[in-house]
Each structure stands twice: as structure tokens, then as C-alpha cells.
Amino acid sequence: MLTAKRIGEYSVSSITIKDVALAAGVSTATVSRVLNRTGYVSNQVRLHVEQVMKGLNYQPNVLARSLKQEKSRTVGIVLPDMTNPYFMGVARIVQQRLLEKGYHLIYMDSVEDPEKELEAIQLLQGMRIEALILAGTGQNAEIVKHLIHSGTAVVLLDRIIDGVHTDLVVEDNAGAAEEAMGYLLSKYGDRIGIIGGPQHISTARERLEGARKAVALVGIQISETKFYAGDYSRASGIQACNFFMETEEPPVAIFSSNNEMTYGFYLGMKERGLDLDSVEVISFGELDAAPLFSHRLSIIYQNPAQIGEAVAELTLKRLEREGIGREKRIFTPRLEKQFS
Numbered sequence: 001m002l003t004a005k006r007i008g009e010y011s012v013s014s015i016t017i018k019d020v021a022l023a024a025g026v027s028t029a030t031v032s033r034v035l036n037r038t039g040y041v042s043n044q045v046r047l048h049v050e051q052v053m054k055g056l057n058y059q060p061n062v063l064a065r066s067l068k069q070e071k072s073r074t075v076g077i078v079l080p081d082m083t084n085p086y087f088m089g090v091a092r093i094v095q096q097r098l099l100e101k102g103y104h105l106i107y108m109d110s111v112e113d114p115e116k117e118l119e120a121i122q123l124l125q126g127m128r129i130e131a132l133i134l135a136g137t138g139q140n141a142e143i144v145k146h147l148i149h150s151g152t153a154v155v156l157l158d159r160i161i162d163g164v165h166t167d168l169v170v171e172d173n174a175g176a177a178e179e180a181m182g183y184l185l186s187k188y189g190d191r192i193g194i195i196g197g198p199q200h201i202s203t204a205r206e207r208l209e210g211a212r213k214a215v216a217l218v219g220i221q222i223s224e225t226k227f228y229a230g231d232y233s234r235a236s237g238i239q240a241c242n243f244f245m246e247t248e249e250p251p252v253a254i255f256s257s258n259n260e261m262t263y264g265f266y267l268g269m270k271e272r273g274l275d276l277d278s279v280e281v282i283s284f285g286e287l288d289a290a291p292l293f294s295h296r297l298s299i300i301y302q303n304p305a306q307i308g309e310a311v312a313e314l315t316l317k318r319l320e321r322e323g324i325g326r327e328k329r330i331f332t333p334r335l336e337k338q339f340s
Helices: 004-008 016-022 028-036 043-056 061-071 085-100 114-126 141-148 174-189 202-218 234-245 257-270 304-319
Strands: 074-078 104-109 131-135 153-157 166-171 190-198 228-231 253-258 280-283 294-303 328-331 335-338
Touching: 004 328, 016 028, 016 043, 016 104, 028 043, 074 085, 074 114, 074 253, 085 104, 085 304, 085 335, 104 114, 104 228, 114 131, 114 141, 131 280, 131 304, 141 153, 166 174, 174 190, 174 202, 174 253, 174 280, 174 294, 190 202, 190 234, 190 257, 234 253, 234 257, 257 280, 304 328
Parallel strands: 074 104, 074 131, 131 153, 153 166, 166 328, 190 228, 190 253, 253 280, 280 294
Antiparallel strands: 294 335
16 A cells, blocks of 8 residues: 555656555556446445545546547537526536536537637537537537537537537427517507517527517517517627617517526616616526516526436437437426516
């Protein structure tokens, strides 16, 4: 066994799997099985080896292992906005489930920019990821199809990409938006403003489709002055507020197709000195700070934990070569009306 003094002579980078095996009193093969979570190792031995590795501050050379095994046990996830609680809620669940199976998750943020998204995917590709989880901008179909063709597992999260056929976890955006708009139309008629999202993103198209379907069903005409094309950012929510409040007849109710734009809309109202409860709002997606201010806000609640579990399950199925064909999981968001 290595003594404490002897262990102290090692630098972090010089400690090898052989040193761990010697310190733990087991074979290098046993240490390898613990590291790679392959083969049988009793729980007692596994815990002992893990404790020794922790004591030695042993850091396995992930790159060397991946080159030797031809597997990196690494998954990449590209999100459009890592500050959005919904996406981070999904990612935390995915990371937890992957770690339980010995995989590591690398986060990248595209900030809703197709070029930055492409750079992120290429960087992850260079890191030899085994799977990609993508909440995409919809603009990089070719590289995604290339990844799939080359054998990399791809799971699309929240958003579809035209022409890409792979595993998919999404929500019924159109149905939830139609229900929300139907509720507002029944109360306010055409005195409603709609904050839409960028139409190259599937969720924005679907939510606008649902809203327009509700309008068509009641036979009400909504003028262009009651529609603002946002970009899923807080800044565009502020701009939407300014746009609406400067029209001859500002809307008395708002349907916002994204929680960040909803937040921005309230910021815009505050900047203009308006009471936050002077307009009824339905937001597609929850605002963490909503209980802290006066408002008339209803929420279309998403379920990031449920979505994350589905994404993790499909990703692990593909990594472990289970199942055939592609799967599509569709979840239904819940409209919780605060006022009726």
C-alpha cells in the first residue's frame, strides 16, 4: 500500500491507474471496471476504489481512455439560452441521469445564433461526443444529418429541425397556445396583443399557429398593430411593450409565446410607469420572479423535469444500442388560469 507520505510525492497528473490499484490493493482490471462501469465489481469494492481515487485526487485521462476504447462516454448538449430556467431544468435532469450511467455532459450555449450553434456542434464533434442533444435554431440541418449518418446519436429537444429525422422530445405548443388564446378572446375580443417568436424556430411557429387557429374559430379579426414579432429575448419583450403602448388602442390582454419575452414585457411596463396589473397576460413558460410583483399573470406551465427524463432515456437507449427506429415523445403543457 502507498503511505500518506508516498502519496504526497505524486502530482495530480502523475498518478496512474496502477497507483490507484496499488493503493486500493486490487488489480488494475478492477480499477478499470470501476472507472468504466463495466463488468462485475461488488459494491463494497467499488466504494473502496472510489474512496481511494478521491483520496489520491486521481483524475483519469478522459482523452486517452476514449482513444483506447474508441468511446468518449461524453454527450454534448447545445441550448439556445442557458439563462432560461426551463432549459437548465431539463439539462440538470439529463446530466444527473447520464452521470448515473458513467457518461459526462458538456454544455454549450448558442444564444439563439445559428452560426454560434454551428461552431458549438463542430467543437463537440471534435471532442468525439457519442451523442448530441440539441435545442436548435432550425438552421443547421446539414451538419446534424451528417452526425446522424456518421453514427452519432442525436436527440432533438423542444424543437424540430425540418428535414432531420431522429429522436424527438417536444410539447404540444399549438394546442396549448390555442387554449390560451381562446380564453383571452372569450374575455376581451380583439383587444388582445400577441408577442410572437422567431419563425425559423419550430416552437414559435407552432405557438403562433395555435393562436391564429383560436382567432379563426371565433371569427374575430386581429389587426397587425396587435402583433409583435419578438426573438425570444427579454429585450424584444421590452420592445413589444413599447410597440403596443404607443398604438392608438393599446391591448388590455397579452399572449406572450415565451417566458423571457414575458419578463421583458413587464420590464417595459415598469419603465413606462404603468401598473403591472393593468394588463392581463398569459405567458408560455413560467417566470421565477412572478410571485414578487403585482400582476394578472396566467402561465402555460411546462415540465422540465419530465422533459429531461424523456431526453435522458432516449439518449441512453441510443448510446447503449437499445431499441430500433426513431421515437417521438410529445408532452402537453398545462394552462393554469389565475383569473376567469
